[in-house]
Amino acid sequence: xxxxxxxxxxxxxxxxxxxxxxxxxxxEVKSLRLGRASLVDxxxxxDDGEVWLRGLHIPEYSQGSWTNxxxxxTRKLLLHRGEIERLIGKIREGGLTLVPLSLYFKDGKVKCxxxxxxxxxxxxxxxxxxxxxxDREIQRAYGRAAKGRARELR
Numbered sequence: 153x154x155x156x157x158x159x160x161x162x163x164x165x166x167x168x169x170x171x172x173x174x175x176x177x178x179x180e181v182k183s184l185r186l187g188r189a190s191l192v193d194x195x196x197x198x199d200d201g202e203v204w205l206r207g208l209h210i211p212e213y214s215q216g217s218w219t220n221x222x223x224x225x226t227r228k229l230l231l232h233r234g235e236i237e238r239l240i241g242k243i244r245e246g247g248l249t250l251v252p253l254s255l256y257f258k259d260g261k262v263k264c265x266x267x268x269x270x271x272x273x274x275x276x277x278x279x280x281x282x283x284x285x286x287d288r289e290i291q292r293a294y295g296r297a298a299k300g301r302a303r304e305l306r
Contacts, residue, residue: 170239
């Protein structure tokens, strides 16, 4: 795992996820191998039948010379034609966006997990937090019961 967008699952309701390759320059890969990247302001767009990742910050490689890259340049995501067509159709329905969830290495190649997502309202976020807290409390109670401390719950 290189980078993860933790805020994305909080701000968006994830409908579907896709794994995409990322077209990178050499110094970008070297910088990523050092574990330096930020998905905070990143988002994906579909332009002319191609998917582009915008706002991803990969800092310049310290050992790079004139061949260094721009930290926030637009990068192409590599998906199958059928996946791109499906994404275009779902985005045109309305209210959906493409959000990068994580950036990682798989078999030596950089992959980006993108999600087709719908933005959450404030009350949806509060509901999710309350549900997560309730689930956590249930798991604690099960753990105590499994250890034989069930009588402490009464």
